[in-house]
Amino acid sequence: MQYLAPQTLDDAVKALASQPDAKVLAGGTDLLVRMRSDMIHPDVVLDIKRIDETRRITQEDGGWRIGASVSAAEMGENAALVADWPGVVEAANLIGSTQIQGRCTIVGNLCNASPAADSVPAMVAANATVRVVGPEGTRDVPVQEIPVSPGKTSLKPGEFVASVFLPPRPERSGDAYLRFIPRTEMDIAVVSAGVALQLDEGGTCTAARVSLGAVAPTVLLVPEAADTLIGTKVDEPALEALAKAASAAAKPIADKRGTVEYRVHVAGVLARRAAVIARNRAGGAS
Amino acid sequence: MALDSKSEYDVRTFKVVGTRVQRPDGVDKVTGKARFGADITAPGMLTGLILRSPHAHARIRSIDTSAAEALPGVHAVVTSADFTPIDDDDFTDDILANCMARDKALYDGHAVAAVAASSGHIAKAALKLIKVDYEVLPHVTDVDKAIEPGAPVLHEGRSDETVPEGASPNIISRCEFGHGDVEAGLAKADRVVERSFKTEATHQGYIEPHACLAQMSTDGTADLWCCTQGHYMVRNTCAAIFRMEQGQLRVTASEIGGGFGGKTTVFLEPVALMLARKSGRPVKMVMSRSEVLRATGPTSSSSVDVRIGMTKDGKITGAFAELRYQGGAYPGSPVEMGAMSAFAAYDLEHVKTVGWDIVCNRPKQAAYRAPGAPMAAFAVESAIDELAKGFGLDPIEVRLKNAAREGTKSSYGVTYPAIGLEATLRTARDHPHWKAPLGPNQGRGVACGFWFNFGGDTCVSLNITPDGTVTVSEGNPDIGGSRASMSMMAAEELGIPYEKVRTIVADTGSLGQNEVTDGSRVTFAVGLATIKAARAAKAEMCKRAAMTWGIDPEAVEWRDGAAHATGHNAGEHPPMTLAEIAAIASNTGGPIAGHCEANPEGAGVSFATHMVDTEVDPDTGATKILRYTVFQDAGKAVHPDYVEGQFQGGATQGIGWALNEEYIYGEDGTLQNPGFLDYRVPVASDLPMIDTVILEIPNPGHPYGVRGVGETSIVPPLAAVANAVSEAADVRMTQIPMSPPRLLSAILAK
Structure with a gap:
């Protein structure tokens, strides 16, 4: 097995172009586990942690650019980032355990393409984009377009994700992410929901994005659920409608972690609870 | 399990026993120096790996190992053809067949072949080269479905004479306990509850996976180092499988990272020995977590029907339970102990239990x-x-009204001596926990539990060193603090400081037969033997002092760590301390030791009452444990930290069993959750601190009144948590685990 650790994005792109089957390594909390458990045997591992751009959290156009090697714990240490996007940072810091959070990255979480990934519904609700680099240049892509099915992404051969961009946080806005797990930590979401919303001065919701995890082959962006909030004060009737819409949008499977009925029901419960947190963070009625 | 043995107990004031001394294994464990099963190595050793059946039930038509054998670096390949079945001992023969499948693979993960190679990579590659031709057969994993007409049959001809004619061949045996006339008793009740309950299989969940290192010499002698609850059992089992003399196989137990009963049998050791014999090299085997969950023993899943009648003032008039336990692919589920223990906490006139091993x-x-x-x-x-x-x-008052006490004839036949059940119930009733307020969606549950406890073959050697320190050799792996407890009891008896005693777990060549570490027996039985070994050493030391003083040995007594002249000799001679006697032992007859060989019978039954508060989220079915208190009789707590740890550990394992732990099988009969991600034992953040109350009702069968405490604490929590959840959710839960999907479904169906 060959291990490559380029120092620049350009070198990484070149290396990956010549070794399209190479596996990209950042935190390694998914990749190394898959290798150790005999699921994959890559000939080349390309470590991107030595590339400066992937290690940084920077403010950009009022928003935030988070490099692909930035760990969840590092995000949690950045007070300004936490103030702007608490839902995204909290979601990233639900992954695994404290030890895992010191290594794992939200880009890795995205590119692992699990429908149950914790940070992904939060990023989708936040309307985040990712910067994809590859032999044909650089492109910015909405987060929800990266996973296409469990374990599969839309990245082309030789491409990888270099960073995530979280847009500027609007006035009177808030985000939140909740997941259900049977224990209190070190688990994988049975169902999850992300909500980001914006209020006007009177507390009426003017924009909203609602996402659901672990209820379909990929994380879902659910506009019809968001529509139940827009134009309301995110009050009881709106929340009731949101829960119904979220449950209606959930199309889960039954597996060892939960039944179809369970996931459908709890998708609505979590969307509703996340919306209340997002509303309160936006300064709305509590 | 006889409960009427003569009293061994003497009231005394303790100096060491009952204190919280430093544990002897602590430093090595926290600094990583302790050697567990996988830490043992030998020069030239090979790595052994096992190929396992991917099918729940399949006939093995053939196994072609030629390509694996031809792979450079492979030194041996083993299949069931290498072993000779043991025709006159079904118990051991089943263990052997479980270690290596014969004509059929009987479950997902059943071993079918093994290799030993010069590296783990080569061994893995070799496994892939073994071609097994399977004929997949229909399978059954549910205990009730296994006895339906037409269910797939695992074995023919294994049902014993207790099984009615025409019953499913998957029923191995039937047992029955009780007395009185249950129907007559139930007829006197104001209300009879009739309910069916199911529990899923759970794994012991020890941290340390099974591991061993085997070596066999051309002269037929062999050595094994392994992680086990009983190396004498490993020796005897492997010797039977290999037709060896027991004395020719020496087994050394490693430190043990948990067992909880799961390491009272063998899975790897016979295979490792066979690979070592065929390769002529030492062979080390270490299971992965997935292998541990797929192929080592969880406990039974169960299906139980009960009928209990009660008068409106709380008197139980009649009680019946029918228990169906599946023991996996071989006979031996613990249904008999389930049937014996079901009503053991109560004083009942009419009681009957029937058990089925499936x-x-x-x-x-x-x-x-x-x-x-x-x-x-x-x-x-x-x-x-x-x-x-x-x-x-009041559920505690009802239990008190029916509680077994001294003189009660138990449902399984024995009549109890002094027992602690009422004390645990009264203490629970008077505890602040019982009166604490509860909030919305919260509920409180209580339940009682019983365990037999056990004695068993025990052999202890206590040696006085020339400088006056003491070494105790015992033959039971230290799974719950036994080295500390033995050192404490030896120090107590000899009247010397705890720090002067070191206890080691000796290999099978060093002591006589020792029963495995099971039945909560070690602090009781090995403790009793340690005390008696110390008494023997004291007698010898008194003799040596008498010899030195030139007086009769009868005129010398031992107190405060020294020999004292008594009677008309009192004051004539200054006392001789243990160290002073040890220093001149060479001149008074040679080294000084005491030993004890015993099979003590007065283990003393054990009872506990558990109390738990839970909060249920009615929208997600999630259960939170808010508060938990264990009340248990320890007889005498030798080292209270360890006793509390046993209480807390049992409660924790029971909470996991009640809420989330389960073996989940797919339609194809394969295990869906062979890892700690989806086999959910509780993590620290899932639990509050488990409070404990130690009660001490002395066991007449032990010199210090000790009862085993290791097992009783897992008996009440399933019911205690279920009772609390049923109250919090306002729906009676009859199936565990009460996982969130199952509980939410029950709440929504109200």
């Missing part, structure tokens, strides 16, 4: 902490709770 396509069950009792207690204690609440009675 096989299905799951891994062969192994003992798990109070084997068989938690499932029975879940059913019985749930039904009693329902009856008490139905009459508006």
